[in-house]
Amino acid sequence: MIPFKDDNPTRHLPIITIALITANLAVFIFESLFISDHQELAYAYGAMPHSLLTFDVIQPVHPFVTIFTSMFMHGGLLHLGSNMLYLWIFGNNIEDKLGHVKFIIFYILCGVIAAYTHAFANPASTVPMIGASGAVSGILGAYILLFPHARIHTLVFFIFFVQVIKLPAIIVIGFWIGIQLINGVISQGSSIHGGIAWFAHIGGFIFGILIIKFFVKNKRGHSFH
Numbered sequence: 001m002i003p004f005k006d007d008n009p010t011r012h013l014p015i016i017t018i019a020l021i022t023a024n025l026a027v028f029i030f031e032s033l034f035i036s037d038h039q040e041l042a043y044a045y046g047a048m049p050h051s052l053l054t055f056d057v058i059q060p061v062h063p064f065v066t067i068f069t070s071m072f073m074h075g076g077l078l079h080l081g082s083n084m085l086y087l088w089i090f091g092n093n094i095e096d097k098l099g100h101v102k103f104i105i106f107y108i109l110c111g112v113i114a115a116y117t118h119a120f121a122n123p124a125s126t127v128p129m130i131g132a133s134g135a136v137s138g139i140l141g142a143y144i145l146l147f148p149h150a151r152i153h154t155l156v157f158f159i160f161f162v163q164v165i166k167l168p169a170i171i172v173i174g175f176w177i178g179i180q181l182i183n184g185v186i187s188q189g190s191s192i193h194g195g196i197a198w199f200a201h202i203g204g205f206i207f208g209i210l211i212i213k214f215f216v217k218n219k220r221g222h223s224f225h
Contacts, residue, residue: 001154003172006089008150014092016100020107021084024132027072028080038075045069046128049119058126066128067115068108073130083132089152090143091136094212097146102215109211110138110204117203121188129197134204137180141208144173146216177205 035041044060047070051063059066074080095103114134119125143150148170156165184198 001156001167001172001175003089003152003154004085005153006093006150006169007153007166008093008147010092010096012096014095016104016107017087017091017095020091020132021087024072024074024080024084028074028077031073042073042075042128042130045073046130047115047119048128049122049125051126052115052119053123067112070115070128070130071111071132071135074132075130079131083136086140087132087136091139093147093150094139094142098215106138106142106208106211106215107135110141110208111135113207114138114197114200114204117207118197118200121184121199129200131197133197134200137201137204138208138211140173140176141205141210142212144170145209145212177202180205 031038031041045066047066048059048063050056051058051066055063057063061069074083091103091107094106098106111132111134114137115129118129118134148168150169151166152169152172154165154167154172156163180198180201183196184202187195187198
């Protein structure tokens, strides 16, 4: 399933969501045009689990800073595109609900927790993690809690043809987190290092669910209205 838009209107222009997408695109274009060794760049500014846990400075910047530099780096067009698509579909509604300032704080916190979840799951790894996936996963967690019944326009593949179906967010996002959990368990039993940081996705998602109620204004005695 590939979601591409929702039927959940917003009241305000999502300037932070747009700014985040623009920044990620700008970094990717800069990398593509001016950086010849992408692996070297990832090892310089990506978030390494071992360094995050030990604060062993083996990169040009402090390990904690790499959490933020890594959030704007992507390994390819598909990696970038999928993250930015999810950020746009679901981020604008969370920003609309929280307001601009709370939204950027929420986004950053989800990214930090996601990075450390990945680090604790792979404490000895010196393979850098890059991408906005962890922070975006937090947004998905918030969305499934705040708007579980919002209709999501989704491409569903049936062997030889594709159908556009409107599905509740709880199904679309529930399917997504199910994939993350399955692959996270499988990856822990594998000797292969690198690849997708499944536990960053899981950590960001769970944190998003747990923390969103503290960001949403309490109106008429209910946290989510």
